[in-house]
Every structure is written in C-alpha cells, then in structure tokens.
Amino acid sequence: MGVPALFRWLSKKYPKIVTNVVEEEQRYAPTGEGREDDGQADGEEKGVPIPIDISGKNPNGEEFDCLYLDMNGIVHPCTHPEGKPAPETEEDMMLEVFKYTERVVNMVRPRKLLMMAIxxxxxxxxxxxxxxxxxxxxxxxxxxxxxxxxxLEEWKKA
Structure with a gap:
C-alpha cells in the first residue's frame, strides 16, 4: 500500500532528490541480413540489441552508490500496462519486469548496492x-x- 504522502514529503524536504535522467541510447548490432538500410520503419528492430555497458561513467554526470527499488512499483505496471495489451503468459510478464528493471538500473548505475524490495x-x-x-x-x-x-419498464408503461 505504501506510505501516504512520503514522496511529497521527501521531495519538499530534499528538493535535489528529483532530477531529470539522461538515458543512454540503445545500440544494435547488424544481423547480417540485408543492407544497413533494409527499409525498416523507425521503431522497428534494427538488429540485435547490444547491452549497455554500465561500468562506464554515468551519462547523467552524477555517480550513485545505491539504488533502492520497490518492485511493486515495477511489477504492477509491467503486468497491467496502460495503453497496450497485458502480457499473455507468466513468462512474458517476467520478461517485462526484467526489461524495465534493467532499464532503471542502466539509468542510475549504482556502484555499491542494488536493493530490491518485494x-x-x-x-x-x-x-x-x-x-x-x-x-x-x-x-x-x-x-x-x-x-x-x-x-424503464414502468416508464414504457406510462
């Protein structure tokens, strides 16, 4: 259920905790099939995704020691997404959770501790x-x- 108004209290007391995040662009390795411009529309897969190297400097210009994740805030939106159909199988749900968790970790790049509370x-x-x-x-x-x-019946009789 969470702690009511905790985020509001924290962000008022410590305004610097809320910052914009720069996400490193996903890069792709060519699959070897066809030319480099194979006529695919924007947004379609361009090959095999290359994992982001999080050992490098954080693109946000700030390094973080710890990242604490409340997995309920990840699991629920991944299993009941807005604007797209829900995953069909439990395996699909887990893949969505893993993908989103990896995205968050890639943004923050904690150096010492990753705590996931479930x-x-x-x-x-x-x-x-x-x-x-x-x-x-x-x-x-x-x-x-x-x-x-x-x-409605009574209205029709009248």
Missing part, C-alpha cells in the same frame, strides 16, 4: 476482504441494473 503473498484476511468487496460490488451492480430495467 512484498510477499497477501495475508489471508486481506485476500478474503478483497474477495468479499468484489462480490459486494458485483451484487450491487446487478441490483442497480435490475432497478434500471424495472424503472
């Missing part, structure tokens, strides 16, 4: 509460639909 399984009581909330919401939606149908 919540465990939800406690049984919380799962039961969420299930009953979903059932209640579905029942209320059904009742509302029946009331609307009944009101």
């Amino acid at each position: 919540d465990g399984v939800a406690p049984r009581a919380k799962m039961n509460q969420q299930r009953s909330r979903r059932f209640r919401a579905a029942q209320e939606a059904r009742e509302k639909e029946e009331e609307m149908a009944k009101a």
Whole structure:
C-alpha cells in the first residue's frame, strides 16, 4: 500500500532528490541480413540489441552508490500496462519486469548496492476482504441494473 504522502514529503524536504535522467541510447548490432538500410520503419528492430555497458561513467554526470527499488512499483505496471495489451503468459510478464528493471538500473548505475524490495503473498484476511468487496460490488451492480430495467419498464408503461 505504501506510505501516504512520503514522496511529497521527501521531495519538499530534499528538493535535489528529483532530477531529470539522461538515458543512454540503445545500440544494435547488424544481423547480417540485408543492407544497413533494409527499409525498416523507425521503431522497428534494427538488429540485435547490444547491452549497455554500465561500468562506464554515468551519462547523467552524477555517480550513485545505491539504488533502492520497490518492485511493486515495477511489477504492477509491467503486468497491467496502460495503453497496450497485458502480457499473455507468466513468462512474458517476467520478461517485462526484467526489461524495465534493467532499464532503471542502466539509468542510475549504482556502484555499491542494488536493493530490491518485494512484498510477499497477501495475508489471508486481506485476500478474503478483497474477495468479499468484489462480490459486494458485483451484487450491487446487478441490483442497480435490475432497478434500471424495472424503472424503464414502468416508464414504457406510462
């Protein structure tokens, strides 16, 4: 669930913690098939991606010792993305999580520590509460639909 207003408090107390990030461009090795300009549209793969060398200087001009990641902030958007279909298999979900995590690590390039915090399984009581909330919401939606149908019938009779 997180700590309410923690980010706002931190960013007000320490305004320098929020900065723009320069991302190193992904480079590609030619696949050997066809010419260099093989007529592919922009955005299509241009060959085999070359891993970014994070041992070099950080393109942001600042070096970081540690990076602490709350993986819930990565897992949820990767498994329920906005603007594109959700991954079909668990393997696809994991690949999306790995790809995004690697992107963040490549941006920050921590030199000493990478800490990834992952919540465990939800406690049984919380799962039961969420299930009953979903059932209640579905029942209320059904009742509302029946009331609307009944009101429409009465309106048509009048």
